[in-house]
Amino acid sequence: MACADLSKGVQASCTSIKKIGGLDKRIYIGLLDDLASATFGGVGLNSVTALTFKSGKGLVQYIGRKDKNNAGVEIERGENVTLRNQSVNLLVYYSDATELGTLDALIDTEGLFAIVETNAGSLEVYGLAKSASFNNFGLVASGSGNSGTVMQDSTAFNLALTGGVPNMQLYYNPTADLPTNIAALDALSIDPAPAEV
Amino acid sequence: MAKSKNYRFKNEFKDAIIVLPQLKKEVTAKTLTDEDAELIIKKFPQVAHNIEKIEDEQEEPKAKRETKKGDEK
Numbered sequence: 001m002a003c004a005d006l007s008k009g010v011q012a013s014c015t016s017i018k019k020i021g022g023l024d025k026r027i028y029i030g031l032l033d034d035l036a037s038a039t040f041g042g043v044g045l046n047s048v049t050a051l052t053f054k055s056g057k058g059l060v061q062y063i064g065r066k067d068k069n070n071a072g073v074e075i076e077r078g079e080n081v082t083l084r085n086q087s088v089n090l091l092v093y094y095s096d097a098t099e100l101g102t103l104d105a106l107i108d109t110e111g112l113f114a115i116v117e118t119n120a121g122s123l124e125v126y127g128l129a130k131s132a133s134f135n136n137f138g139l140v141a142s143g144s145g146n147s148g149t150v151m152q153d154s155t156a157f158n159l160a161l162t163g164g165v166p167n168m169q170l171y172y173n174p175t176a177d178l179p180t181n182i183a184a185l186d187a188l189s190i191d192p193a194p195a196e197v
Numbered sequence: 198m199a200k201s202k203n204y205r206f207k208n209e210f211k212d213a214i215i216v217l218p219q220l221k222k223e224v225t226a227k228t229l230t231d232e233d234a235e236l237i238i239k240k241f242p243q244v245a246h247n248i249e250k251i252e253d254e255q256e257e258p259k260a261k262r263e264t265k266k267g268d269e270k
Binding site: 043 | 210212216217219223241244247
């Protein structure tokens with residue numbers, strides 16, 4: 001039985017050649033178990049067009065600093081399945097007990113997904129499998145942080161959200177423009193950013 | 198071939214895949230059943246915009262025929 005299908009290639013466009021790197025300082029994080037539904041793009045499309053949450057649930061926003069966050073995928077070949085190990089790395093800047101408590105709670109949470117805004121202008125979803133069983137997957141937290149030794153040292157916590165997913169990251173609603181999508185994600189947020197950020 | 202007699206995916210969303218994780222259910226234009234459509238409309242109204250009732254279109258020609266009959270009289 002033939003399981004392979006090769007019918008398309010990827011040809012570099014002007015947009016992809018000139019696509020700039022890096023992520024925005026804001027990252028949306030959600031819990032897969034809190035999702036009531038997800039609408040994915042069709043076969044062959046790595047996209048999710050809509051997310052809905054159970055009542056009272058939603059996204060939270062982690063806002064750090066410019067040029068400090070990144071996200072990536074590493075392929076890990078397996079006996080039956082080749083995993084796309086996805087990671088979102090962010091610096092969390094905290095200064096009080098509530099913020100540290102919030103970070104502490106996130107560290108113990110499994111089945112996370114994260115939506116990042118690239119400097120190139122797209123929104124990409126990490127930790128979300130394009131599958132009916134997507135809540136079997138997701139990201140978990142790890143990382144490290146310390147006080148620094150001298151005054152100029154960083155005091156932020158290096159948070160890494162990582163997990164194996166059977167597909168690459170997904171574009172979030174790629175047919176809509178960025179402001180529309182950000183407004184939609186802000187509307188799904190239960191812990192929105194302060195107005196001045 | 199669609200399984201639903203009364204509902205279908207709207208043309209602009211015909212490739213969409215709706216996943217309902219609590220039910221471990223994946224709904225596409227090909228697998229949509231009447232039960233799926235009614236469940237989505239009732240329990241998941243935020244994704245109900247992907248589907249539409251078919252009978253709206255069928256009623257229109259019927260109404261036109263009735264008007265013609267009336268004209269003949």
